[in-house]
Amino acid sequence: MEPAxxxxxxxxxxxxxxxxxxEDVRELVRAARLTALPRAPSIVxxxxxxxxxxxxxxDVRRRFRHPHRPLSPMDHFIVASAGARQVVLRVDRAEGLRVLAPGEWDATPRELPGVGFxxxxxxxxxGLVLVHDLRSFLSEAESLELDAALASPPETP
Structure with missing residues (x-):
């Protein structure tokens, strides 16, 4: 039976x-200045x-092995859920929502070796578009490191 x-x-x-x-996307917002988070994992x-x-x-560029690029006012932020955690993804452009018919969806790629997230x-x-699962985007170590960084008091100069 095909998925809905x-x-x-x-x-x-x-x-x-x-x-x-x-269901993972909360909202889209324009790019804005970011505040550094000391002791955060390099993915943040x-x-x-x-x-x-x-x-x-x-930093989805880092995760998808794209070159680093400074933040641009033209970038879009996707506010989304990564399991219980709310996160933001900086992307070049959000294109919009697309309803997929059952024949357009294939769950097989998640079972292939080397295809994470x-x-x-x-x-x-x-063309083919990989649909990412944010629940597995952060490793357990990165998630714990991020929790510790968020709980740390700000550093004083």
């Missing part, structure tokens, strides 16, 4: 398209103060 249709948020990074399940670019809520911004693939007319 699902909706995914498509986004681009370095000209490549990726996706996130819509910094903190975003979003209406009083401090959220870690994850993947929930499945969207088989679209213009």
């Amino acid at each position: 249709p699902r909706e995914v948020l498509l986004f681009t990074l370095e000209g490549q398209r990726y996706g996130l399940p819509d 670019e910094g903190l975003l103060n979003l209406r009083g809520e401090l959220l870690p911004v994850l 993947v929930a499945g693939a969207a088989k679209l007319p213009d």
